[in-house]
Amino acid sequence: xxxxxxxxxxxxxxxLGGIVYHANYLKFIERARSDWVEGLxxxxxxxxxxGQVFAVTRIEADFLRPARLGDRLSVQTQVTALRxxxxxxxxxxxxxxxxxFRASVxxxxxxxARPVRLPAxxxxxxxx
Numbered sequence: 854x855x856x857x858x859x860x861x862x863x864x865x866x867x868x869l870g871g872i873v874y875h876a877n878y879l880k881f882i883e884r885a886r887s888d889w890v891e892g893l894x895x896x897x898x899x900x901x902x903x904g905q906v907f908a909v910t911r912i913e914a915d916f917l918r919p920a921r922l923g924d925r926l927s928v929q930t931q932v933t934a935l936r937x938x939x940x941x942x943x944x945x946x947x948x949x950x951x952x953x954f955r956a957s958v959x960x961x962x963x964x965x966a967r968p969v970r971l972p973a974x975x976x977x978x979x980x981x
Contacts, residue, residue: 858885885928
C-alpha cells in the first residue's frame, strides 16, 4: 500500500536562489506521514492522551535533485518493515516523474520515554 500526499513549494520553503532548503524535505515527509496516519483512522491526539506517541528514531536521506519555488511535489509513503514496536517507512518526494529526495524513516511507538509494542489495531492498520 502506498500513500500519496501532494504539496507545493512555497516561498518560505526556499533559500534566496528559490531552491528548497534541505531541512524542509523533512517537513514535507512529516506532513505526509501525519496525513497517512490520519487517513488510516488513527487519532494521534487520543494516542497521546493514552500515553503513547510515535517518535522518529532514525532517518537515512538522499538528496537527489533540487525542488524549486512553485514546484508541485508528491510524497509517497510505504511501509517497508513492521516490527513489534517499530515501523520502517520508505518516503520519496517527487516532482512529476523525477525523484528529488528519498528517505528511510524508522518510527518507534513510545509510552513516555520507553519503546512499547504497537497495539494490535495499529499493527493491523499499518499492515494494510
